[in-house]
Amino acid sequence: MITCVKFGKDSSAAFVSHLDLIRVFERAMRRASLPLSFTQGFSPRPKMVFAHALGVGITSSGEYLDVTLEKELPSEVIFQRLKEALPEHFPLYDVVNLPDSVTPAMAAITHASYVFQNQEEERLLEINFLDSLIYTRTKKGKVVAEDLKPHISLIEKTASGVRIIARAGSQKNVRPSAILSALEISAQTRIHREDIYIEKEGCFITPLMRS
Amino acid sequence: MLTYQDLCERYLDKIEKPGRYIGAELNSVHKENDLEKLSARVCLAFPDVYEVGMSHFGLKILYHIANKKPEYWAERVFAPWPDMEKVMKEEQVPLLTLESSTPLKAMDLIGFTLQYELSYTNILHMLRLADLDVWRKNRKDSDPLVIAGGPCAFNPEPLADFFDAFVIGDGEEVFAEILDILKKEKSKAKRLELFSKLPGVYLPDQYTVLYNEDDTIKAISPQKRVKKAVVKDLDLADYPTDPVVPYIQTVHDRVNVEVFRGCLRGCRFCQAGMIYRPTRERSTEKVKKLIFSTLATTGYEEVSLTSLSTADYSELKCLVPDLMDIFEPERISLSLPSLRIDSFSVDLAKEIEKVKKTGLTFAPEAGSQRLRDLINKNVTEKDLLDTAEAAFANGWTHIKLYFMIGLPTETDEDILAIAALGKKVREIGRRYTKKGMVTVSTSSFVPKSHTPFQWFDQETRDELRRKQFLLKDNLRGPGLQFNWSDPEASYLEAVFARGDRRLSAVIAYAEERGAFFDSWHEFFKPEIWEEGFKVFDIDPDFYATRAKAKEEVLPWDLIDSGVNKHFLWSEWQKALQGEITQDCRDVGCTGCGVCRDLDVDIVLRGEINK
Incomplete structure (x- = not known):
């Protein structure tokens, strides 16, 4: 199952670069006790892909990321927990569970x-x-x-x-x-x-x- | 007034890392809406760039101590990078606090941490950017108090004319009392008077230094020494479990839990090992509690157990497997800085690499047994080779070794011994893998105050360079890497590490002429310093490369670290005889004096790890 998360960046969050954003979400998911799954190798990374990098300084109300959780959870539960864990200026809009077969957001967007x-x-x-x-x-x-x-x-x-x-x-x-x-x-x-x-x-x- | 956010928006293309100035990071404390409830506002200043300053845990402790009380607000400030400084100057914006973009001038107090000598010009630079006079005597009563603490405060003399007060020793309890004084008293003079009654507080303007004709110190008056402040029981000390989590990558971005303070191994070059005595451990229960509550509030993926020698933590043997049982499924990595040279440390490294493969660094510090005995580094060549063998046998392919060049009585033979040791370790590695690699890193030894080597004349820069080249020539070959540090920077560090008040003028001069970020190779301008010493007719060799006599009054004699001067001198003499002094945990009291002088005890929670 792939969980698609829609979020935004307002105010000073616009200055958080794309690379830094990955850490922001990994840590928010850890605080939210969401069961991340990880890549193999010497330094495992959470399976989490952002749809489209946003330039530094740009605010947004339509960012997406696909995350693979180790255990299926209802989207409402994920939404609630993640909403509480995200830092200020990162509004959370929606969470949807999608089948594994969907094209990754990164490849699909046009x-x-x-x-x-x-x-x-x-x-x-x-x-x-x-x-x-x-x-x-x-x-x-x-x-x-x-x-x-x-x-x-x-x-x-x-x-x-x-x-x-x-x-x-x-x-x-x-x-x-x-x-x-x-x-x-x-x-x-x-x-x-x-x-x-x-x-x-x-x-x-x-x-x-x-x- | 423009805020950091305004500046970042306006000059987006000119500011390389706007993330340094966000100030609204997770767990940062904002009291903008409760200003009327505040009785004191302070700013904690780290005189280096954000990424370095945010890696320093002391700052986070003090931030927590102030902010947990509703009536105080501690904000942070770091040295703005030159790109930000340029736009601030263009817009005539003074240095602002990170959290609320408030000018530093509006604070009751600014507290700097003194972590390394080469950050001194940044302090002055930040004060000037804040539109404050760098000289204490020129600041107005309405200006904030400017104070400092940290390891370099143990010889505060080169900065004596800039600061209102220094806090010597453990800051936790003193800082809380300082805040209460700020609340109670509003006049600067009264506040300072009350500060002076606190343990560990040194007011430099209450002391006069008299000099002899040969420039050495004749007397410091009054003769009243300032005893360092000490926290007796770390379990009772304040410790944040909700530290600020930076957005941008910092040097150390992880959960830090200090498992103990102070180290009793007695390495004679090590200032931290002398000034933070005695060893006081946190209990395992407390350590675990701190770790798990911090993980919950930060979401960090790495935990570091910090101290001056973490493998010496008496309960580490049980603690590490306990933690790994929980960390492994959660993919949380554990890091143990400062491993010892023994098989116990390799076992630990093996245990923690289940989550993330890390490098192995060992610090024999000197190449020959003679010199290792002299510095009291209780490690033999066999220890190192056995440890290396164990590491390579367990799958590591790269080992880093750390040494110092320019130790007392060092000869070319000692230098060549470093090369020989590096090669022996490589040969062991090559038996296990073709990729076996050894990196030898060296730094130039800088004698520090409050250590047995405080009397020692630092080697000249030419001699240090010659020895570096000698080592480099003898460390060629596949699987060998060699790194070294700039002797020019180590020389300046040595001048300030054992400097006196007369150096204030040189620091101010150098800063005015563009010296700042001296610890950054790309900004370091030794020629400005050379000029400064000439202008004030000060011979820097007097401080760095001159041997000091036993009876000489040293600029930091007025600071009492608890370790007495007789002990340091006898350690210096024993060093020259090649005699070692064992850890007092193993052999009983060795007479450094700290426990009696400060009425504090060594706190151990378990058995010593062998």
Whole structure:
């Protein structure tokens, strides 16, 4: 059985890096007396995989991790215990038990939704009218240019900022900082990840809905 | 005023590890909403970066002692890394506490821990960032009291002009009383007056030092010595079971339970072995209770049983298997720092590696039997080779050996003996596995105050370097690795370890000119120090490489560690004769004086491990 956990990172938790997050959850699960299962080898690690790394400084209300517990427990029990054990600024939203056969969240996800908040919202919204959005960076000493536009599915104004849904995951990944860099926006920007999605038959589902 | 969080958000691309400044870690204590209930606010300062400071357990003990009472709030501060310091300066933000981003100036008291001499410039640097004058006499009555404790407080003299007070010895009980005084008294002068009545508290401005023409000390007045504070029964001492759990990886990030304080083996170079006497063990019941309650509140995956020589804990033989029975299924690893060189230690290592394979490090300290006898390290070559044999036979492929270079009376022969020993251990390893590896690590010996070697003239840097190269040339070959430390840093350490008040000016000068993080190789700038000594016409050799006479008044003579100077001198003489002194637990009192002087007893809970 795979247990999928949906959580968030707010306030100062945004500064907890991806590597550190693994320790945060391992320790929270230990405090919650959840029976972790471990990898083999000289230095066993808990079987726990995060769906999609989040950049340092970005808050989120849609993070996921798949954890394999040694013993099956009702999802409500896991939810309750984990909720009590997680540190401040790591809200817990949902826990769902899934069959072993599901595709791991890390491999399944295809899109992520971000909200950008800064003084240059108009310029972000203008992406809608651009034919291309060229992002250039140096990779191994070579300048590489890439058009991000085809990988952006949606740009819209919301009450809290500009929402952009773009490709995410192992196939194609658009980092929010790449969008800012392509627009040459250097103003201080708050970025919030709303959720992560799996595109399935033309619809977006979340990793909790895998079957 | 900007907070650390504001700064991290604003300068995200400029701050390498914002996790250092989060301050809202699990179990951190926040009393922002109860400010009106507080009668004293203090800040515990560690003069190094977060990852180093958060590995220090003393800080967590004091944090707990203050914060368990609703009327006190202790926050933390560490030396900001240069990237953070830069943006703080740009935004004109003074040094802030971690928990509430409050300027340090608003505290009643700032307490620094003195763990190593090369952190002194960081203390001054932090005070300046906090917008406080580094010199005690220039600080206002409204400024916080600035005090310090920790091992280096046993020779506080180089820092005498910066601090209002030093706490010498075990801090648990004194700190609680200091807090009560802060609550009772609001004037700085009154507070200090009450501090001075506490055990272990030293107020440097109440003492005057007179010098002879040859720069040695003529007299320290008054002659009243400051006796170290001592906790008699560790079972009754406060100990946190809900320590702050950092988000970022720190040097030691685990449950730490101190199984005993003090060590009676009597290694003559070891300051900790002299200043923390006598041995006081915690009971196994208490140790277990502390471990399990801490695991429950932190979720740590590793537990360390700490002390100066954990294999000497009299109940270890029973404790380790008891713990492993519970830890193994939970995948919690146990670590035992400072293993002895004997088969008992290999058995222990074998027991604890069931969860996580760890390396093995042994510290013969010196290469030849003559020198090991001189430093009173009661270990023979046979002990080491038998231990190595047992380790390789049990599947270890890599052993680390730790030595010091520059010990008293050391000759090239003693250096070559290190190489020979390293090679012998490798040969044993090679009999078991082709991958057999030995790492020889050396550091330069720094004579410390309150030890039998406090009179000894440290070897010159050139001589230390020559010996390092000699060793390096003789330690070549497959399966041999050699590490060494920078003699330049050890020299400076030696100057301050046995320095006096006149050095305050040099420390302030060096800090003003950019010396900080001196213990970090990439920041260490010996040229600034050289310049500083010249400006104040101070010869650093006077402190480091000059042998001191028996009758000489030493700067730290006013600090009473409980171990008397006669004992130290006789140990120094016995060292030069190659005579050893045995552990008083085995042979009875050897006359160091600590039990009688401090009215404290050795506390052992079980049989001694053989």
